Amino acid sequence: MTRYFARKIGLYILAFWAGVTIDWAIPRLMPGNPIEAYLARFSLNSQGSWTALYKLFSKAFGYNLPLWDQYWHYWDNLFHGNLGISIYAFPEKVTTMVAQAAPYTLALLVPAIVLSYVLGNRIGAIAARRKILDNTVLPLGYLFQAMPYAWLALAAAFYLAQLERWFPVQGGSAVGIASGFTWAYIWGLVSHWFLPFLTVFLVSFGGWSIGMRNLVIYELETDYARYLRALGARSRLVRRYAYRNAVLPQLSGLALALGTVIGGNIVTEVVFQYPGLGHLIYIAATDQDYSLLQGIFIFIIAGVLVANFLIDIVYIVIDPRTRLSMQGAVA
Amino acid sequence: MSDVDQAATSSAPVAPGAPLTGVRAPGAAPVGGAPLGRKAYSGGRRWEFLYFAVRNKKLVLGLGVEIIFVLAAIIGPYFAPYPPKQFVAPAFLHPSAKHLFGTSYFGQDVFSLLLYSLRNSYLVGFLGAAFAGVIGLGIGFIAGWRGGWLDEILQTFTYIVVMIPSLVLLIVIGAYLKSHSAFFEGVFIGVTTWPWVARAVRAQTFTLRQRDFVDLARLSGKRGPAIVLKDIAPNMASYILLAFILLFGSSMLIAVNYDFLGLGPTSGISLGDMLNLAELWSGLQLHLWWWFIPPGAAMTIMVAALLVANVGLDEVFNPKLRET
Numbered sequence: 001m002t003r004y005f006a007r008k009i010g011l012y013i014l015a016f017w018a019g020v021t022i023d024w025a026i027p028r029l030m031p032g033n034p035i036e037a038y039l040a041r042f043s044l045n046s047q048g049s050w051t052a053l054y055k056l057f058s059k060a061f062g063y064n065l066p067l068w069d070q071y072w073h074y075w076d077n078l079f080h081g082n083l084g085i086s087i088y089a090f091p092e093k094v095t096t097m098v099a100q101a102a103p104y105t106l107a108l109l110v111p112a113i114v115l116s117y118v119l120g121n122r123i124g125a126i127a128a129r130r131k132i133l134d135n136t137v138l139p140l141g142y143l144f145q146a147m148p149y150a151w152l153a154l155a156a157a158f159y160l161a162q163l164e165r166w167f168p169v170q171g172g173s174a175v176g177i178a179s180g181f182t183w184a185y186i187w188g189l190v191s192h193w194f195l196p197f198l199t200v201f202l203v204s205f206g207g208w209s210i211g212m213r214n215l216v217i218y219e220l221e222t223d224y225a226r227y228l229r230a231l232g233a234r235s236r237l238v239r240r241y242a243y244r245n246a247v248l249p250q251l252s253g254l255a256l257a258l259g260t261v262i263g264g265n266i267v268t269e270v271v272f273q274y275p276g277l278g279h280l281i282y283i284a285a286t287d288q289d290y291s292l293l294q295g296i297f298i299f300i301i302a303g304v305l306v307a308n309f310l311i312d313i314v315y316i317v318i319d320p321r322t323r324l325s326m327q328g329a330v331a
Numbered sequence: 332m333s334d335v336d337q338a339a340t341s342s343a344p345v346a347p348g349a350p351l352t353g354v355r356a357p358g359a360a361p362v363g364g365a366p367l368g369r370k371a372y373s374g375g376r377r378w379e380f381l382y383f384a385v386r387n388k389k390l391v392l393g394l395g396v397e398i399i400f401v402l403a404a405i406i407g408p409y410f411a412p413y414p415p416k417q418f419v420a421p422a423f424l425h426p427s428a429k430h431l432f433g434t435s436y437f438g439q440d441v442f443s444l445l446l447y448s449l450r451n452s453y454l455v456g457f458l459g460a461a462f463a464g465v466i467g468l469g470i471g472f473i474a475g476w477r478g479g480w481l482d483e484i485l486q487t488f489t490y491i492v493v494m495i496p497s498l499v500l501l502i503v504i505g506a507y508l509k510s511h512s513a514f515f516e517g518v519f520i521g522v523t524t525w526p527w528v529a530r531a532v533r534a535q536t537f538t539l540r541q542r543d544f545v546d547l548a549r550l551s552g553k554r555g556p557a558i559v560l561k562d563i564a565p566n567m568a569s570y571i572l573l574a575f576i577l578l579f580g581s582s583m584l585i586a587v588n589y590d591f592l593g594l595g596p597t598s599g600i601s602l603g604d605m606l607n608l609a610e611l612w613s614g615l616q617l618h619l620w621w622w623f624i625p626p627g628a629a630m631t632i633m634v635a636a637l638l639v640a641n642v643g644l645d646e647v648f649n650p651k652l653r654e655t
Binding site for chain 2: 011014015018019022023026027030142143145146147148149150151152154155157158162163169256259260262263264266267270271281282284285286288290293294296297300301304305308
């Protein structure tokens with residue numbers, strides 16, 4: 001058990017290190033100088049004040065130090081929970097802004113990922129043996145796979161919110177209602193949440209159900225399934241075994257897909273102007289708020305890694321072979 | 332790498348985490364194949380695939396639709412009624428005979444814009460698929476053939492690339508890099524989507540290299556790279572082709588998302604860019620549906636045709652899926 005986890009955690013630390021290093025290196029490798037870009041916002045008219053301010057900011061952001069020191073300071077700040085100060089919402093701290101936005105993103109993604117995964121697997125497994133379901137779910141799943149997500153979200157926002165007015169078009173909560181534990185406010189939150197949730201759910205659902213359907217069909221043709229059938233086992237039992245085996249590759253698929261899903265969330269939040277991390281990073285990019293941008297990047301990578309760790313734990317729970325091999329038995 | 336991932340990749344080399352799912356494990360069960368001709372095939376081996384290919388409805392349909400769109404992308408701009416990015420008519424015109432898809436907020440002819448945009452989509456899709464294919468195949472072959480510590484390192488590297496969300500990375504890069512080309516976008520997509528190809532190719536190389544014919548090739552004194560290219564690769568040729576088609580479709584879809592966020596080619600002629608402008612200039616609130624519905628619908632048909640052709644090709648290559 002400890003060996004397995006030590007290995008996994010080592011991998012996560014390595015991935016985190018790579019992410020933070022990329023995050024640190026991008027502003028320093030890219031053409032153009034962040035401080036010059038920042039100074040362009042000041043309407044300075046004399047060369048003297050420009051150089052003076054340039055020196056001041058280089059010192060303030062630590063760009064005058066040797067690269068190695070800059071790298072070291074970056075990690076030092078990170079471990080002290082200091083991600084810098086936002087330029088766009090000066091003088092708000094990046095960590096406060098992330099903390100305000102993160103609940104929206106979590107409330108959107110966690111139910112969408114979990115529900116689409118669970119339901120997609122169930123429906124996909126049923127589709128593998130019901131012709132009617134197979135002929136409806138499968139083409140629909142492929143259709144959702146073929147749609148550009150941004151377009152699906154736009155079309156949903158246009159039809160369901162703009163034309164039919166079933167849902168509010170944009171934002172995260174009702175305008176003009178004080179936040180608090182009141183029905184009106186909570187209803188505002190839920191009605192703004194539903195449409196973004198629905199689009200993410202539908203797209204992921206299609207992918208999982210197709211994957212599960214193919215895996216179950218594959219499992220039903222394996223030797224153990226044939227043997228069970230030859231022994232006269234009821235097809236319900238055979239299917240249950242097939243399902244349990246097919247869930248495993250699906251789960252590692254989920255771990256692989258997390259980065260894509262969490263990245264794709266930016267598009268969702270931009271379409272629906274949903275005030276989560278994706279929307280925040282988009283604002284940071286368009287406003288060239290570099291410290292906010294880098295802070296969110298680190299936070300998102302940490303989120304992907306934590307989610308992966310949770311999936312690892314689930315994997316151990318549902319796959320007895322992993323448990324046995326950890327206890328020294330040969331699976 | 333870990334037991335978990337090995338179990339996952341070796342039991343069924345499907346890539347469920349891939350942007351597009353659809354490649355079935357070789358040797359998988361027959362799945363609702365289209366009924367083919369009654370007569371059994373009795374020609375030479377060389378024409379076997381062609382014989383089944385032209386008789387496969389899915390392949391013919393998907394490929395036919397795709398060819399129409401590719402032709403539209405190649406020759407479309409010469410037949411476009413108006414220049415794409417210019418003010419040619421009053422804004423907000425509904426679709427009509429004169430302006431097939433109406434006009435945009437800026438008085439541009441949406442149909443002409445669409446015709447010009449197809450090229451960039453195909454270009455980015457092809458570049459993304461080519462780069463992802465080459466990197467994925469290279470890393471998959473090396474990791475699967477050599478095994479050992481090199482395999483460990485490559486797998487760890489693959490894992491790290493999977494972990495870092497590419498869209499977030501591109502946003503951070505895009506904030507610093509002011510101008511992109513379609514080429515940059517295609518390469519970036521390729522460089523971030525190869526991992527699932529590498530994982531699948533590695534798993535298959537792993538099983539193939541234990542076969543007798545590979546041992547024979549080794550005994551004959553062939554060198555490693557030659558065995559991989561001449562003996563192992565041909566055995567997964569059909570898989571590689573199918574994976575390439577899926578990569579092609581997913582690259583085009585990813586590009587739409589990038590362009591939608593304003594991270595696409597600076598020239599600003601692409602399907603995703605149309606969506607981006609429609610969103611930025613209140614196309615939704617002004618009910619200009621003819622501005623943002625056609626580009627997404629075109630992309631959906633382009634990718635769906637690829638997926639259908641892909642399922643058809645799978646049936647052609649895999650004798651188990653044929654119903655003769």
